[in-house]
Amino acid sequence: MDARATVNGVSFNSSLLKGPDMLASLPAVLSNFRRFQYALAADIKEMFHRIKIREEDRQFQRFLWRDRPDVEPTIFVMNVAIFGSTCSPSSAQYVKNRNARDFADDYPTAANAIIRHHYVDDYLDSFGTKEEAVTVGREVKTIHEKGGFEIRNFLSNKPEIAESVGAQSTAMEKLFQIGKEECSESILGGNQETYNALQIHVFVDASESAYSSVLYFRVKTSYGVDTVLVSAKSKVAPLKMLSIPRLELQAAVLGSRLLNSVIKMHDLQVTKRVLWTDSRTVLAWLNSDHRKYHQFVGFRIAEILTTTEVDEWRWIPTKINVADLATKWGTGPDLSGNGVWYHGPEFLRQSEELWPQQQRENSPTVEEIRSCNVHGSTPQPMVNLARFGRWERIQRTLGYVHRFVDNVQRRQQGVPLELGILTQTELAAAERSLWKQAQHDYYLREVEDLSEKNCTTVSKSSNIYKLCPFLDKYGVLRMRGRLDLALYVPYEAKFPTILPQQSTITCCKGSKELYVVSCTENCAEVTNNGSFAKMLVKQGRSNAKRWIALFTCLSIRAIHMEVAHSLSTESCILAIRRFVNRRGAPAEIYSDNGTNFHGANNKLQQQIAERDQTLATVFTNTNTKWSFNPPGAPHMGGVWERMVRSVKMAIGTFLEATRKPDDETLETIIIEAEGIINSRPLTYIPLEEL
Secondary structure (H helix, E strand, O other): OOOOOEEOOEEOHHHOOOOOOOOOOHHHHHHHHOOOOEEEEEEEOOOHHHOEOOHHHHHHHEEEEOOOOOOOOEEEEOOEOOOOOOOHHHHHHHHHHHHHHHOOOOOHHHHHHHHHOEEOOEEEEEEOOHHHHHHHHHHHHHHHHHOOOOEEEEEEOOHHHHHHHOOOHHHOOOOOOOOOOOOOOOOOOOOHHHHOOEEEEEEEEEOOOEEEEEEEEEEEEOOEEEEEEEEEEEEEOOOOOOOHHHHHHHHHHHHHHHHHHHHHHOOOOEEEEEEEEOOHHHHHHHOOOHHHEOHHHHHHHHHHHHHOOHHHEEEOOHHHOHHHHHOOOOOOOOOOOOOHHHHOOHHHHOOHHHOOOOOOOOOOOOOOEOOOOOOOOOOOOOOOHHHOOOHHHHHHHHHHHHHHHHHHHHHHHOOOOOOOOOOHHHHHHHHHHHHHHHHHHHOHHHHHHHHOOOOOOOOOOOOOHHHOEEEOOOOOEEEOOHHHHOOOOOHHHHOOEEEEOOOHHHHHOOOOOEEEEOOOOOOOOOOOOOOEEEEEEEEOOEEEEEEEEEEEOOOOOOEEEEEEOOOOHHHHHHHHHHHHHHHOOOOEEEEOOOHHHHHHHHHHHHHHHHOOHHHHHHHHHHOOEEEEOOOOOHHHHHHHHHHHHHHHHHOHHHHHOOOOOOHHHHHHHHHHHHHHHHOOOOOOOOHHHO
16 A cells, blocks of 8 residues: 555645654664674564554555456455554554563563564564573563564574574574674673773764764773774765864764763663863863853853763874774775774773873863953943033032932832932032042043952052052042041041042042042142232223232242232232231242332331231231342242142133123132132142252
8 A cells, every 4th residue: 555645635644643753773772782692683574464453543544456457446444554654663663662561570671672672673682691592582472472463583693592482494594693702702792791891982083074983892801901893973074164173073072972872772881981082172162161152162062061071081193093084085994803993092902091191281272262242331421521610510410410310219219309408418429429430530440450359459550559549438549648547637638539630520629638640640740839810800880900919838839819909019018918917927928020019018117117016016026028039030930920820720711701700709719719729739848948
């Protein structure tokens, strides 16, 4: 019957399910057949026709038959499984195995032989003794008879075994020969004692044309160490070109699969497994994290490490890698009985100390490493600092931003919102955020180093290394100094915040608790100057001129500024009087060689006598001296000229404004600029050096 014949596109097989594959592995059957010295083989007669079909299903197996064309065909029904049917192989294997399991309690060895040592309808088995072969053979025959099967054509390498099982003499036309004397011992064809110390060695190799793996058993016997070929497998390289390392990896996968399949085929106690490859790249992949390589490599390394251990893989020179024989085009391997293909390389029959050793350790390889695409973004500040020119506005704006974020979290948690003006805590938090932003822009590496556990210093190549930087509890970068142990000095003064000189935040804020670092020098920039500057103020509908009198201390470089309404002597004296009463009488005054200064000096003697008692006492006790620079030598006033520039930078926004301030606003601006300049680190200079 042709079960594939179609009518209107439908066949008998297309209406059937194939069923599960229940066949025993052919390599497993053959490996067991080679295992012991005495072989036994047979086959089941007409196996499919021994399987009866249920009566309600037989009607689907109708067929027409007639002996002559002139006779009407007769309808027949096949009541057994038919050859060519899709489901017949699976059904026959199920019935055969089910019948064996029904008698497994009475004949356990024979039942196992029927399930594991039959390939379709052929029976192949081997035994250690003749008696065992006869006993099992008879039991297998009995079980099959109870299930309706007829096993026949028994063959053996010992005719007496087949005859004892029940073979007819006419069937003994071909005998099995294993090429071994009965008293000899071997791995495949010996007794159980042979396998007490069994090692498995797998060799893998690849070329541009093919890749292969070869597996050997290595045992110690009373005659010495013996090795024998167990299984080998090779594959042609894919049509799509692959690199040699990838092909070597394919060979390693093939070797690991072959190893596990051979172990499953045998119920032997393996004492050691060794897999040999001549590819250092594959060994490097096996000793690395497979997740960092491309998928082709990563998946295959993961499969290999699932079934084998890293320390089971060893390196072997290409010249003695026996798997290399199956990967080269040409004459092929030497298949003679004494060739290396059947018995493996010579070193396997030597002690382990003489086995190939890798000359160097497996170093990491960048071959097939997966590229790491990092999508980075520069952190953007919460507030655009370029929009602001005053520190107070920057600080308060950021403070309100922080409050908004906190209030969002408070609303989610059901906590009352923070309303009203900013608190001191919020302003302090905003200030710390600004410090951290400036430090993140210029000292990110230093902050990351100090954030690590047990890290107390930064790299010596850092331009703030000599400042002994550290991170406070808020993550702000601060410096250590001589004031660490001072008892009555505020924390901010003992450990000033480190800020880069070129940062916008540094330019907007000045404080004595800050340490400004220059990009070109590892020192604080401290300068002091004194001079006059002119400004316009709004007075009614017109503008009036105002001058700024700048006083700077030549010892500590602190400054004091007063607003003068003119360049007259009287105005200068009034400015000096305000300065003296607020700061104290100086020991000596240095100034340019201006006429207003000369007038002030001449009239000062007269004013001393006319002032009230308090002011006269101050001037008299200090013996104030006024010194003038030589005419045409402005460079001698460089100390205060430099301070004029600093003041102009501090009030530059107001100088460029089209809308002029009034006198009260100008006075406030000058005092704020004075505070900014004096908030820088001040340096003491002895008078002897002037």
